[in-house]
Amino acid sequence: MFAKGIEFGHLLPQIVATILGTLMAISDGMTYGWTSPMIPYFTGNDTHIKMTMHEAEMMETVNLLGAFAGLPTTILAVDKIGRKKSMLVASFAGCLCWIAIIFAPNKEILYVARFISGMAGDMCFVAAPMYIAEIADHRIRGFLSSLIYLMMLVGILLVYVTGAFTAYYVPPIIGIVLTSIQCVCFPFMPESPYYLVCTNQIEKAEKALKRLRGDSNTTKEMEDIQKAVERQKTEKGRPKDLVLIPSNRKAIIIMTILNGIQHFAGISVMVMNLHIILAEAGSVYIEPRVAAVIFAGIMLIGASTSSCLIDKLGRKVLLILSSVLTGITLGIMTAFFHLKNAGYDVLYVSWIPAACCMTYALTFKSGLGLVPIVITAEIFPTTIKAIGMTIADAVYVLMAVVSIQIYSVLFNKFGIHVPFYIFTVCCLSMAFFTALFIPETKGKTLDEIQLKLKGLKVTPKSEQAENGIPMT
Incomplete structure (x- = not known):
């Protein structure tokens, strides 16, 4: 799974940060798949909120509308308050939506909750991939970045099972627990070093990088991040x-x-x-x-x-x-x-x-x-x-x-x-x-990828190390 020569202790902080930061993705997967088992419930005879088929299907539409409506907020949030805080805002909003769903007395409250959950899901799936890509060692960035999608699929599977075979309140309770854990635990994780460098918080960036790399020598990587951000800021x-x-x-x-x-x-x-x-x-x-x-x-x-x-x-x-x-x-x-x-x-x-x-x-x-x-x-x-x-x-x-x-x-x-x-x-x-x-x-740093997109020939650091080429 992992590249040769990488110690698990070097990876553990990145894995923990990724898992805690993507619990909202499980919740979002549950939100995405929730209507599949719930539409038959709301249109059936044993429901506590009676809906027509059209009214029940509207819950899918308002969720997508919420995702669109959340785009401007997402753009501002990830750059203004940072990747980490944006992920926390998304998880907090997701938690509130599940609470609203479990206690909703009518379909209008459900529509509002679904709309806001669409906004929260949009912010999650923009901020979290950015955060993961910027904290991950380039040798395992693909694996860590894919975890958010795996979390979402876990959420879909979870809601298909619990929504179809258990009581109405079970999926919302699971969603509340997951998002609450992220809200409580994720604040202790470091912010993205790229974001901190981009906002001129160099000392915080160095501390964050050391935590993410398990206190290994990060001087060279920190210099590379600063150079990359400085070059990209010219655009x-x-x-x-x-x-x-x-x-x-x-x-x-x-x-x-x-x-x-x-x-x-x-x-x-x-x-x-x-x-x-x-x-x-x-x-x-x-x-x-x-x-x-x-x-x-x-x-x-x-x-x-x-x-x-x-x-x-x-x-x-x-x-x-x-x-x-x-x-x-x-x-x-x-x-x-x-x-x-x-x-x-x-x-x-x-x-x-x-x-x-x-x-x-x-x-x-x-x-x-x-x-x-x-x-x-x-x-x-x-x-x-x-x-x-x-x-x-x-x-x-x-x-x-x-x-x-x-x-x-x-x-x-x-x-x-x-x-x-x-x-x-x-x-x-x-x-x-x-x-x-x-x-x-694969195997390229974020800056090497940018150079490649510009048409410049790039030798990945992994290949440089294998071939004995000095890494500049």
Whole structure:
């Protein structure tokens, strides 16, 4: 899992800070998946807040609206109060939302809680990846950065199980406990050294770096961080610099495509319409709540495996393999539905969609569903990182909505196989885009990545050490 020559004591402070800082991600995963088991509850006869199907589905929409509404606040917070405090604000807001949900007397309070939880989740998934990328040793940055996504998947699996098989109040209680632990424990963790240097708090940055590296010799790394921040400060960090500066422009293009392709590879459609897709198969039936738990469990297995390999195989290899395998899986499913809709007898192979759905959960989360969040925190310079990552997050939410709408229109007008053709082509195209345009960031410091985006030849420090080259 870890690179050779790294002592566990050197890594432990970074691991602890990452875990404590991403407990809110578990809560956010629960928030994301909460409506799946709760919509049947609110539209059923035994609910304490009666809703129509449209009113219940609105809880999904207001959560996305909250994420959009929180973008300006997120941009300001991560640079003004810092990564660490932004993560604490997000966890505190998340805790309040779960309290509101557990005691909500009507649907209006639920809507407000879902809206604010969307804002909190947005801040979490911008501030936390920034924090992790800036505190992590470059040799394990991929693994640590992927933990936030694993936490979110744990949250989805947790809410699928507790929401479907336990009482209404159980998921909110779990959310309150998780966010409360972060609020109480995370303040004792150090702030990002990059942020402290960027705000001219050099002594605090040195202390933070020593704590994160287990009191090892950090003089050289501190000098490197200061040089990197000084060089990046020559680029003003204005919103228009995302377009005017070629390296930033390349970064935002890469992130727009990565975040867009995730949804046009069908992940939102799969998660939100799994029971419909299985029902379309014809004869194989899996109870929706059981299928959801299996699907979420396989996603977690795929992402966990990938997180252990990301610093060994690299980002590009995982993206390419995931794109190709997911494209093949979707292609098989598309062919099945096309033949079925064309009138062919596919009863004897009606197990294919169910098998493909579960295979999809594994192949997608092994690369396409994990690597983008790691790369997002790596390819933007410190001065523009808040704006760049927030825009990337906005694109992610927007593409989720667009992909679902396109799926719905094409499914209802032409059949389920038509949108799946689009998803298949997008997956396979992503493999070519990755090979040609996405830089490999494995083993490189954040400054080395910026130099590479500018077209300069960079020898990673890990390779310099292996080859006996002096590290300047």
